[in-house]
Amino acid sequence: MARLYRGMRDFLPRQMISREEIQEKIRKIFRRWGYVPIETPAIELLDTLHGKYGSDADKLIYKLEHSDGLGLRYDLTVPLARVIALYDQQLPKPFRRYQIQPVWRAERAQKQKGRFREFVQCDVDIIGTESPIADAEILAISAEILTDLGLRDFKILINHRQILRGLVHISGFASDDEFSVLRSIDKWDKIGKDGVREELAKKGFERKSIDKIFELISVDDTNWNLLSDMSKIGDERVKAGVDNIRRILEYLASLGFGQDIVEFSPRMARGLDYYTGAIFETILPELPDMGSLTGGGRYDELIGLFSGKGKIPACGTTIGLDRILSAMEELKMFPDSHTYTKVLVAQFSAQLSSSALIFSQKLRSVNIPTEMFPEPKKLAKQFAYANKWNIPFVVLIGEDEAKQELCVLKDMKTGRQRTVSQNQAIRILAETLNSK
Amino acid sequence: MARLYRGMRDFLPRQMISREEIQEKIRKIFRRWGYVPIETPAIELLDTLHGKYGSDADKLIYKLEHSDGLGLRYDLTVPLARVIALYDQQLPKPFRRYQIQPVWRAERAQKQKGRFREFVQCDVDIIGTESPIADAEILAISAEILTDLGLRDFKILINHRQILRGLVHISGFASDDEFSVLRSIDKWDKIGKDGVREELAKKGFERKSIDKIFELISVDDTNWNLLSDMSKIGDERVKAGVDNIRRILEYLASLGFGQDIVEFSPRMARGLDYYTGAIFETILPELPDMGSLTGGGRYDELIGLFSGKGKIPACGTTIGLDRILSAMEELKMFPDSHTYTKVLVAQFSAQLSSSALIFSQKLRSVNIPTEMFPEPKKLAKQFAYANKWNIPFVVLIGEDEAKQELCVLKDMKTGRQRTVSQNQAIRILAETLNSK
Known part of the structure; x- marks a missing residue:
């Protein structure tokens, strides 16, 4: 019987048409900015893969039964790094x-909306540079992609x-523990402030250090004063980070995106170990x-x-395609497209099938998506x-019509039906469909 | 160090641009014929998966280390069948x-051109129906896709x-052995006539049956007389098959594709067990x-x-995307595209970076793929x-240009360089690039 491994999804035409449309928009913007495509293998x-993402993530890698030690792609950044190393000169x-x-990702369960075991990045x-x-x-x-998608x-x-x-250091944690502390902080939005505190305590960190880091990052109004305050803390790394963020925002303004769409968020840590500088996320405040x-x-x-x-x-x-689609679904932003087809050529009788076949090919030759029953x-x-x-x-070619190169053209929305020459039908359809 | 699992491939931009272009053409034709997309999970x-493809193929399924018994998608037909069963009413x-x-597919090695362990179908x-x-x-x-691709x-x-x-039956094989015999015949082009004979003998089939089936299918001129001869053999199944092929070819002619592009090939068996009626392949005789x-x-x-x-x-x-790409590469049909980018906005100095950023966004806003150094x-x-x-x-905005909203526009092919107003540059670029 037909079953699906849980956490995996089939996409039927209605969903897929939206997925394709959004992917095409994203690809178009990537190309407009001068980006070129690469692809890397799933295996x-x-x-x-190991030792790049952090110990929590390593556990979520799907492994194959294979003597070479193989796993499935966990993100697209590590494969990119491998590609750069292999083909640097090209x-x-x-x-x-x-x-x-x-x-x-072999996630335990679907705790969060838009979190899946297979998803497109x-x-x-x-x-x-x-x-x-x-x-x-x-x-x-x-920003341009999210704006373009509405x-x-x-x-x-x-x-x-x-x-x-810098903040972890100031709080008294050992530098070896940095990643571990950051991975816990990263869970703030998922397990809450108390959850993070509990996890850090479980990991055996000192109460004093935990209190200190919470004092530094748990400020409730995440705003630009806070960024200024940070630079006064007196740690060189913190200061360098603040300066870097300021320059990024300056350039972003030249590209047409002002500070009003950006928020400094000292608790946002990103779960993966490989980041070294600025880190960023986009969220929809209406879908917390x-x-x-x-x-x-x-x-x-x-x-x-x-x-x-x-x-x-x-x-x-x-750009998380699946998250974006979940959000658009939630916000009821989806067009209700069932198919790309514009014309069905009906089949009047087996004897007349060749008229229908020939006419359907004529419609396709002028780029009208057509199927024949x-x-x-x-x-x-x-x-x-x-x-x-x-x-x-719907186009219908009956016995009389076939003899005179005519056809019946029916508009399924209005119900209007008329008999016209086959060439006329092609002209009408091309005009009506192209003007849409 | 950077290594790749053998049999797997990275696609760099030059290859990927061709892959994307061909996929887009294929997708466009699918849509023109009224087909709608679905996607199914890799896992x-x-x-x-088991028991649908035949015992040889079952061994080539990649398995995951997982208690649920999971494997990687082996083709797109079995997942489609599962989808139809699950969502029939929709x-x-x-x-x-x-x-x-x-x-x-966990193939042993790359014996044949265009045969890979991961490939796009x-x-x-x-x-x-x-x-x-x-x-x-x-x-x-x-036929339309191959023609469209040149x-x-x-x-x-x-x-x-x-x-x-029918032929296997006439030759005296037991009906339980049908699939096994067909799977051996399917290897004709790979291991040759003698290889097939040897494999059938190894499987323990009688010499007489092997001789008989070879007599029936190893005719050298695969042509339409042969199809007529077949229908005279006196087996009901063979006759039904011949009639079915004839009707298919009639309809194909109505769709604009004549018998000249079709060949009846009694040795072509297709490797997978699930086929029941007409089977077909397309080949390039110039690339045997x-x-x-x-x-x-x-x-x-x-x-x-x-x-x-x-x-x-x-x-x-x-439609085997990777095979088609291999063939086009072999026939030197590839355009030599390195990038989608049309304009590089150079950076004259750090002080003038904002002029460059702003101008690059203007070019993108009129859909000219642009990158900035x-x-x-x-x-x-x-x-x-x-x-x-x-x-x-390449566009360059130096100090003098920035003051007067000018820029230097250089055509990298001709080497011609001129100073024009920034708006003029946008007009020139839009006209030149759109006319291509």
């Missing part, structure tokens, strides 16, 4: 790449790994349970891990089929 | 679907599972080692295995970068 050596820097592929990254212009560009692309009320949350590491629609940051050390040739700076973001069933059934799929026009 | 229950019949996704199928019009439509779509010299090979089963570019057939029993509600007839084909490096380096990526135009 990577576990050696490549990719002049700065290298701007986009990549749209699924990733897999749309990544853009700039490799080979430390310039904050790159960070600003990545944020501008995220999700105008988003907020960009920004923070900085240098700031976080949805999580982030996009997320990324700067990771200047990751590529060096693969190439062994020292630092190659990089910065990028993921493959069996000479009762016409009522053929019309019912057109209605079920929301096909706007 | 399926092994229960779903999908009015005839249901025409397309699906473009990767599949995985582009499938079209019609569910819910036995009409040979459906088979003809699937063949017409295959691969005009293809041949469609056609055969029929009813004919093959390439294998088939498309392949499919009718499988009227497969969906019933999942739904348990009896027979739901179906017919379809895979993120660092104020020596101009020679920035121009060299544009050359490496084959970016056709």
Whole structure:
């Protein structure tokens, strides 16, 4: 019997038409910004995947039964780093790449809306430059995509790994524990303030350090004064992080996106270990349970891990296709498209099938999406089929029509039906459908 | 260090631009014929995958380390059958679907050109009709795609599972052994006539039966007389198969594709167990080692295995994206595109970066794919970068230009360079690039 592994999803035509439409919009914007595509295999050596994301994430990698040690792609950033290391010379820097592929994570259950075991990531990254212009560009692309999709009320949350590491240091944690502390802080929105406190205590950290870090990051009004206050804390790394954020925001303004859409968020930590500089997410304040629609940051050390040739700076973001679709569904922003088909050519009788076949090809040759009903069933059934799929026009060629190169053209919305020459029908359909 | 699991491929921008272009063309044709998209997960229950393809294929399924018994998608037909069984009522019949996704096969090695462990299939199928019009439509779509891609010299090979089963029966094999015999015959092009004979002998079949089946199928001129001869053999199944092929070809002619592009090929068996009626492949006679570019057939029993509600007839084909790309590469049909970018906005100095940022956004706002160089490096380096990526135009805004809203516009092909107003530059670029 037919069953599906839980946490996995089938996409039927109605959902897929929206998915394709949104992917095409995202791809168009990536290209407009000068990004070029790459793709990497679903199956990577576990050696490549392990030790890049952090110990929590490593447990969520799907492994294959294979003596070579193989796992499924967990994100698109680590494969990108591997690609840069392997083909460095073929990719002049700065290298701007986009990549749209699924990733897999063996999550326990679907706790959060828009959280799945298989989901599509749309990544853009700039490799080979430390310039904050790159960070600003990545944020501008995220903002442009959400705006283009009609999700105008988003907020960009920004923070900085240098700031976080400085705060962790000031609070008295050992530098070896930085990642562990940040991974717990990252869960703030999922398990709440108390959950984070509990998790840090369980990990065995001192009460004093926990209190201190909470004092530093749990301020309720996340705003620009807070960023100024941070720079006065007196830690060099915190100060450098604050300065970097300020420059990014300046460039972002030149690209047409003002500070009003950005929020400094000292608790936003990003779950993955590889970030080194600015980190960012976009959220929809009207859907607080949805999580982030996009997320990324700067990771200047990751590529060096693969190439062994020292630092190659990089910065990028993921546009979470599935999260965006969940949000648009929630906000009832979906068009109700059943099909791409515009015309059904009905089949009057088996004897007349060749007239129908020939006419359907004529419609296709002028780029009108057309299907033909493959069996000479009762016409009522053929019309019912057109209605079920929301096909706007039906063409019928009966015996008399076939002899005179005529056809009956029916508009399924108005019910209007007229007999016209076949050439006339093509002209009418081309005009009506192109003007839409 | 950076390594890749062997048999897996990274696609760099030059290859990916061609892959995207071809996928977009294929998708456009699928839609023009009234097909709608679905997608299914990469991870399926092994229960779903096992026992559908045949025992040879079952061994090539990648398995996950997981207590639920999970494997990676092996083709797009079995997942489609599962989808039809699960969501039957939501999908009015005839249901025409397309699906473009990767599949995985744990092949031993890369024996054949265009044979990989991960590759993309582009499938079209019609569910819910036995009409040979459906088979003809699937063949017409295959032919239209290959023609559209410029691969005009293809041949469609056609055969029929009813004919093959009849011939196997006449030759004296037991009906339980049918699939096993067909799977060996299917390897004709890979291991040769002698290889097939040897494999059948190894399987323990009688010499007499092997001789007989070879006599029936190893005729060297595969032509239409042969089809006529077949119908005289006196087996009911063979006769039904021949009649079915004839009707399919009649309808195919009405769709504009004549018999000259089709060949009856009694040795073409298709490797998978689920086919029940007509089977077909397309090949390029000029590339005999390439294998088939498309392949499919009718499988009227497969969906019933999942739904348990009896027979739901179906017919379809895979358009093998990777094979097509290999063929086009071999035939040197690839455009040499490095990037989608049309304009590089150079950065004259850090002080002038905001002029460059603002101008780059103006170009994007009129849909000109534009990137900005993120660092104020020596101009020679920035121009060299544009050359490496084959970016056709560079725009430069120096100090004097910035003051007067001017810019230097350089055509990288001719080397011609002129100073114009920024608005004029946008007009010139829009006109030049749109006329291409």
